[in-house]
Amino acid sequence: xxxxxxxxxxxxxxxxxxxxxxxxxxxxxxxxxxxxxxxxxxxxxxxxxxxxxxxxxxxxxxxxxxxxxxxxxxxxxxxxxxxxxxxxxxxxxxxxxxxxxxxxxxxxxxxxxxxxxxxxxxxxxxxxxxxxxxxxxxxxxxxxxxxxxxxxxxxxxxxxxxxxxxxxxxxxxxxxxxxxxxxxxxxxxxxxxxxxxxxxxxxxxxxxxxxxxxxxxxxx
Ligand code: DC
Numbered sequence: 001x002x003x004x005x006x007x008x009x010x011x012x013x014x015x016x017x018x019x020x021x022x023x024x025x026x027x028x029x030x031x032x033x034x035x036x037x038x039x040x041x042x043x044x045x046x047x048x049x050x051x052x053x054x055x056x057x058x059x060x061x062x063x064x065x066x067x068x069x070x071x072x073x074x075x076x077x078x079x080x081x082x083x084x085x086x087x088x089x090x091x092x093x094x095x096x097x098x099x100x101x102x103x104x105x106x107x108x109x110x111x112x113x114x115x116x117x118x119x120x121x122x123x124x125x126x127x128x129x130x131x132x133x134x135x136x137x138x139x140x141x142x143x144x145x146x147x148x149x150x151x152x153x154x155x156x157x158x159x160x161x162x163x164x165x166x167x168x169x170x171x172x173x174x175x176x177x178x179x180x181x182x183x184x185x186x187x188x189x190x191x192x193x194x195x196x197x198x199x200x201x202x203x204x205x206x207x208x209x210x211x212x213x214x215x216x217x218x219x220x
Contacts, residue, residue: 002117002119003116003117003118003119003136004029004119004120004136004214004218005115005120005122005132005134005135005136005137006023006029006120006121006122006135006136006137006138006139006210006214007122007124007127007128007131007132007135007137007138007139007190007193008020008023008121008122008123008124008127008139008141008210009123009124009125009126009127009128009129009138009139009140009141009187009189009190009193010125010140010141010142010187011125011142011148011172011175011176011179011180011187012091012148012152012172012175012176012179013143013147013148013149013151013152013172014141014142014143014148014198015141015143015151015198015203015206016123016141017033017035017123018203019141019198019203019206019207019210020033020121020122020123021121022203022204022207023121023207023210023211023214024120024121026207026211027119027121027211027214028119029118029119029120029121030069030072030118030119030120030121031072031120031121031123032069032111032114032115032120032121032122032123033074033123033124034107034111034122034123034124034125034127034131035094035123035124035125036074036081036085037067037074037107037110037111038094038095038097038098038103038107039085039086039090039091039093039094040074040076040081040085041062041065041076041094041097041103041107042090042093042094042096042097042098043084043085043090043093044061044065044076045058045061045097045103046093046097048061052096052097052099052100052103053100055100055102058100058102058103058106059102059106062102062103062106062107063106065077065106065110066078067110067113067114068114069114086159088156088161088163088168088171091171091175092171092175095175095178095179096178098125098179098182099178099182099184101183101184104126104130104184104185108126108130108131108185111124111127111131111132112131112132115131115132122135125179125185125187126185126187128140128189128190128192128193129185129188129189129190130185133190136217137194137210137213137214137217138189138190138192138193138194139193139194139195139196139210140189140190140193140194140195140196141195141196141197141198141206142195142196142197142198142199143197143198143199144199145169145172145173145176146169147199148172149165149168149169149172150165152168152172153165153168156168194210194213196209196210
């Protein structure tokens with residue numbers, strides 16, 4: 001089998017990352033975290049003093065940027081993308097830069113290049129709607145905002161962060177608002193997406209549902 005694209009979209013904390021990674025492992029597919037690309041690019045532009053409103057500056061820089069995917073890892077201009085992108089601040093920066101259509105145009109192109117004709121699970125916000133509209137399977141994960149904030153809070157606490165649940169809830173609501181109201185590629189399920197509410201499901205239960213659908217589609 002050659003190409004098979006599974007798009008997994010949904011808001012922050014819906015379980016996308018955990019589920020997408022497990023699905024990729026289970027099926028022996030590649031895994032592309034497009035949020036990591038937005039985070040890395042946002043940090044990169046920010047560190048180079050290019051503002052999120054500077055369309056021309058962004059276009060110039062992003063026309064030359066090289067993103068590579070090797071052995072499951074992302075490299076930006078030859079440098080491995082690491083944990084520096086996993087902070088709350090980097091998430092906020094990513095959400096701000098992601099509202100700029102020039103940023104989205106370039107990142108969508110880079111993401112299509114990476115997915116190409118591989119077998120891949122591609123995780124993000126607009127994969128099924130914009131990046132890979134012909135994906136073989138589109139999944140949209142949701143969960144209540146309180147449950148999502150709880151998951152994020154636990155995750156950050158395990159990494160040694162000491163941000164409060166209330167602050168995370170506030171930031172998640174802010175990000176949800178910006179990600180779903182932006183004019184370009186707002187966060188919403190594709191018409192042909194399978195929507196799964198993960199509030200009361202374990203990641204393994206969600207993975208099982210997805211793998212089952214993939215198996216059914218592969219049989220066809
Ligand atoms: O999934 P994440 O939290 O790592 O994503 C960080 C930000 O990047 C998120 O607030 C919105 C943006 N993003 C996007 O606009 N489109 C994507 N395909 C992935 C992420």
